[in-house]
Amino acid sequence: MSAAIEISGLTKVYGAHRALDGVDLEVPEGSVFGFLGPNGAGKTTTLRILSGLASPTAGSGRVFGHDVVASTSAVRAEIGFLPDVPGYYEWMTADEFLRFAGGLFGLSGEALRGRVDALLDLAGLTGVQTRIGGYSRGMKQRLGVAQALINAPRLLMLDEPTSALDPIGRKEVLDMIASLRGRTTVFFSTHILADVERVCDRVAILDRGRVVAAAEMTELKSRYGGQRFVLETTGDAPVLIDRLEAEAWVTGITQLADGRLSVTVSDVEAAQRALPAAIAVLGLGLKRFEPGEISLEEVFVDLVGGER
Amino acid sequence: MRGFGVFLGKELREIGRTWRIWVLPGIVLFFAASGPPLAKITPELLSSLVDTQGTGMVIQLPDPTYVDAYLQWTKNLSQIVIFALIIMFAGAISAEKRGGTAILALTKPLSRTAFVVGKLVSHTVLLVVTTVVGAAVTWGLTFVVFGEAPLGPLAGATGAWLISGVFFVALMMLLSATMDSQAGAAGVGLVVYLLLSIATVWEPAVNYSPAGLVNAPTGIAMSESVPLGWPIGATIALAMLFAAAAIVVFRRREL
Numbered sequence: 001m002s003a004a005i006e007i008s009g010l011t012k013v014y015g016a017h018r019a020l021d022g023v024d025l026e027v028p029e030g031s032v033f034g035f036l037g038p039n040g041a042g043k044t045t046t047l048r049i050l051s052g053l054a055s056p057t058a059g060s061g062r063v064f065g066h067d068v069v070a071s072t073s074a075v076r077a078e079i080g081f082l083p084d085v086p087g088y089y090e091w092m093t094a095d096e097f098l099r100f101a102g103g104l105f106g107l108s109g110e111a112l113r114g115r116v117d118a119l120l121d122l123a124g125l126t127g128v129q130t131r132i133g134g135y136s137r138g139m140k141q142r143l144g145v146a147q148a149l150i151n152a153p154r155l156l157m158l159d160e161p162t163s164a165l166d167p168i169g170r171k172e173v174l175d176m177i178a179s180l181r182g183r184t185t186v187f188f189s190t191h192i193l194a195d196v197e198r199v200c201d202r203v204a205i206l207d208r209g210r211v212v213a214a215a216e217m218t219e220l221k222s223r224y225g226g227q228r229f230v231l232e233t234t235g236d237a238p239v240l241i242d243r244l245e246a247e248a249w250v251t252g253i254t255q256l257a258d259g260r261l262s263v264t265v266s267d268v269e270a271a272q273r274a275l276p277a278a279i280a281v282l283g284l285g286l287k288r289f290e291p292g293e294i295s296l297e298e299v300f301v302d303l304v305g306g307e308r
Numbered sequence: 309m310r311g312f313g314v315f316l317g318k319e320l321r322e323i324g325r326t327w328r329i330w331v332l333p334g335i336v337l338f339f340a341a342s343g344p345p346l347a348k349i350t351p352e353l354l355s356s357l358v359d360t361q362g363t364g365m366v367i368q369l370p371d372p373t374y375v376d377a378y379l380q381w382t383k384n385l386s387q388i389v390i391f392a393l394i395i396m397f398a399g400a401i402s403a404e405k406r407g408g409t410a411i412l413a414l415t416k417p418l419s420r421t422a423f424v425v426g427k428l429v430s431h432t433v434l435l436v437v438t439t440v441v442g443a444a445v446t447w448g449l450t451f452v453v454f455g456e457a458p459l460g461p462l463a464g465a466t467g468a469w470l471i472s473g474v475f476f477v478a479l480m481m482l483l484s485a486t487m488d489s490q491a492g493a494a495g496v497g498l499v500v501y502l503l504l505s506i507a508t509v510w511e512p513a514v515n516y517s518p519a520g521l522v523n524a525p526t527g528i529a530m531s532e533s534v535p536l537g538w539p540i541g542a543t544i545a546l547a548m549l550f551a552a553a554a555i556v557v558f559r560r561r562e563l
Contacts, residue, residue: 048562048563051415052414052415053411053414053415053562053563054562054563055562073310073417073419076415076416076417077417079415081412081415083408083411083412083415085408086408086411086412087404087407087408087409087410087411087412088409088412089318089322089409091322091325091326100314100318101412101416103311103314103317104311104314104315104413104416104417104418105416105417106417147412151416
């Protein structure tokens with residue numbers, strides 16, 4: 001699989017602040033890639049450099065092989081971009097704005113008409129004659145995704161597309177993004193973990209200007225979190241905790257508020273055999289034995305949340 | 309210059325569909341329409357003002373002519389209209405940067421050069437069309453009010469002022485590309501206007517710089533001989549320099 005985005009040693013310094021600190025990242029073509037990080041991690045800066053709005057202090061970025069500094073025209077021809085706070089000519093209608101955007105890509109006539117109609121339909125804005133100034137945030141965000149698709153881009157870059165939306169608006173935009181799977185590469189920055197879990201197949205976690213993890217979703221969870229078992233027993237839990245902490249395949253134990261134990265393990269098969277056995281050996285009763293996946297939120301907090 | 313035509317089309321439509329169509333044209337047409345009648349009644353107004361104060365003083369004013377109407381027009385252009393232009397155009401580029409519209413446009417195949425030139429051309433078109441229409445209104449009403457309205461002095465005075473106007477359009481594009489603050493850019497623009505006005509007391513500046521065009525419209529309207537070669541050449545050269553600098557500055561800025 002070829003790379004849609006290749007970032008190497010990307011650094012951006014604003015005065016004394018190091019917004020990006022040697023970011024290395026590869027986004028495979030065809031993926032829906034979540035670029036996850038807390039506010040201020042450097043997600044927007046990365047997207048601004050990739051789209052030619054800002055220059056790196058050091059390092060390089062390539063989009064489908066085109067250098068983002070030296071070949072901005074070639075990059076722009078390949079991408080669709082939605083900034084975190086999109087600004088519109090509010091006197092235009094959605095139809096007019098999409099025609100303007102298409103015109104900048106050299107589209108005209110029937111080709112432009114057809115694409116505008118299709119995108120208005122995708123954004124749920126067909127027949128809306130209100131000027132953009134009168135739109136809700138959700139409508140503006142859906143229009144934002146639509147305008148970013150006007151050139152049928154090979155790479156769609158979305159900066160926090162759902163952060164300011166209510167639950168319905170979020171769902172609508174995420175549905176739009178999910179519908180693009182297999183049609184284009186989506187590079188999607190956010191700090192909302194649930195959005196990434198819902199639509200992305202790959203993810204990178206950025207913290208303080210550095211990529212701290214990058215992998216497929218399932219691989220990331222197993223690499224950083226493994227599996228988890230929730231146990232509810234009768235009897236002396238501290239004794240069980242002491243016993244489990246000695247096992248090599250146990251990576252963490254947390255006693256939940258209701259007394260249950262959450263045991264994180266690195267070897268699922270070993271845990272499936274040994275956990276019930278350990279409970280039996282200690283003469284405890286087993287009321288609940290519930291396997292479950294580590295959520296992305298837990299991985300995220302584990303990777304970036306510890307020092308906050 | 310990729311995307312120039314599409315962007316210029318957007319700019320011209322924007323003028324027609326937003327507040328821009330009302331402000332500068334509104335000011336220019338108001339003064340164009342009110343100038344000739346005001347020139348006609350000004351002596352009567354002054355006389356009646358003196359009479360009502362009962363001082364017994366008698367003011368003898370010559371009968372107003374078309375020249376007075378033309379002087380009203382050039383005075384308004386050189387003061388109120390140029391102020392309006394400076395303030396209105398001070399956010400031409402920075403407002404798009406602040407509002408985020410520049411980002412959506414410039415992440416498409418629209419070059420930053422085309423963006424700045426599109427702004428420059430559209431604002432110049434607005435200025436020229438507005439001024440020409442205003443001059444035509446002044447000419448027509450002057451003819452109606454005074455019975456004579458020679459075209460030459462009015463056209464010459466308006467043309468000389470328009471060159472100054474384009475100079476200020478280019479200056480405001482540079483300031484707007486350089487500064488994020490519209491108020492800041494307007495302030496610097498007004499300072500430049502003030503400096504040019506002060507420079508009119510220094511003869512070399514009048515003969516060889518844009519300061520020569522500050523009072524030139526008045527002289528032309530009065531059918532006086534005004535040296536224009538160097539001032540026009542210097543003004544056009546500086547306007548082109550400002551435009552080029554605006555492009556260079558905007559291309560280097562991060563958005």
